[in-house]
Amino acid sequence: MPSGTSLTTIGFDADDTLWHNERFFQLTEARFREMLADQAAGEVVSSRLLEAERRNLARYGFGIKGFVLSMIETALDVTGDAASPQIMRQILDAGREMLEHPVETLPEAKETLEALAGRYRLVLITKGDLFDQERKLAASGLGGFFDAIEIVSDKSAATYERIFTRHGDGPARAMMVGNSLKSDVLPAIAAGSYGVHVPHELIWALEHAEQPAAEPRFRRVARLGEVPGLIAGIG
Missing domain, CATH: 3.40.50.1000 (HAD superfamily/HAD-like)
Incomplete structure (x- = not known):
């Protein structure tokens, strides 16, 4: 020593x-934009998601779970609280896939x-x-x-x-x-x-x-x- x-x-x-690590977040964000493509432009979805992540860091901390909660919040925000159960399921599935992705x-x-x-x-x-x-x-x-x-x-x-x-x-x-x-x-x-x-x-x-x-x-x-x-x- x-x-x-x-x-x-x-x-x-x-x-x-x-x-x-970040590549999986970005791939999931791209999927998220597609989920909400009928509701808002992709850049709007990404901007709202980033705002939610910034707000939620103090509550949820860093990592996939906080990211998933921010996606759920953003989906509700973009759709005026009308996000379908199918979209919510897709968000949860995407988060689960991130947590299971090979290192x-x-x-x-x-x-x-x-x-x-x-x-x-x-x-x-x-x-x-x-x-x-x-x-x-x-x-x-x-x-x-x-x-x-x-x-x-x-x-x-x-x-x-x-x-x-x-x-x-x-x-x-x-x-x-x-x-x-x-x-x-x-x-x-x-x-x-x-x-x-x-x-x-x-x-x-x-x-x-x-x-x-x-x-x-x-x-x-x-x-x-x-x-x-x-x-x-x-x-």
């Missing part, structure tokens, strides 16, 4: 960092964790529904690489400070790796850690944020397989 003032703890996001790990995820395991404390830090995140982790085959698993309701500077203190040597000697600037990078840097952005081709609208290029602890890599080399360069 590294000593002195070097990094000792590496946190990894899960969804769209280690395995695909597809991203390229270099396993190889990256293999390169770091045993040399650093690895912590999985993911937000969302507890049961669904546990299911995906088990199905991914990656759980054995991690020294700790943290499934949280949201990610803030306080979240990272608490986790990196509990499972490491504090945020100053930790790094967070993820695809979301808003959730993975910015709050980790605010806590005093390094924040490494690994862009994914798809990003949820509510996760958009500006790149903190001026922050000395900000790093960006093109792909996950570059992370071990980046860490070695930091020390």
Whole structure:
């Protein structure tokens, strides 16, 4: 394990960092737009759905179950409370399919964790529904690489400070790796850690944020397989 003032703890996001996630939300949203095609234009349906998701985050949190409830609310909103039982059934079926969808790990995820395991404390830090995140982790085959698993309701500077203190040597000697600037990078840097952005081709609208290029602890890599080399360069 590294000593002195070097990094000792590496946190990894899960969804769209280690395995695909957003693509299934977008495919389901496309189906949802088709369900309501006779009621409103697709862009109207998507706009109303995003508004509902934004309103409901504080109530339902992140994940598929909250997404399904927001779709139900949007269907009622768009149809003036006249959404048919068939549409409600289709929404519930779509959500169930999402919860049962096979996990597809991203390229270099396993190889990256293999390169770091045993040399650093690895912590999985993911937000969302507890049961669904546990299911995906088990199905991914990656759980054995991690020294700790943290499934949280949201990610803030306080979240990272608490986790990196509990499972490491504090945020100053930790790094967070993820695809979301808003959730993975910015709050980790605010806590005093390094924040490494690994862009994914798809990003949820509510996760958009500006790149903190001026922050000395900000790093960006093109792909996950570059992370071990980046860490070695930091020390």
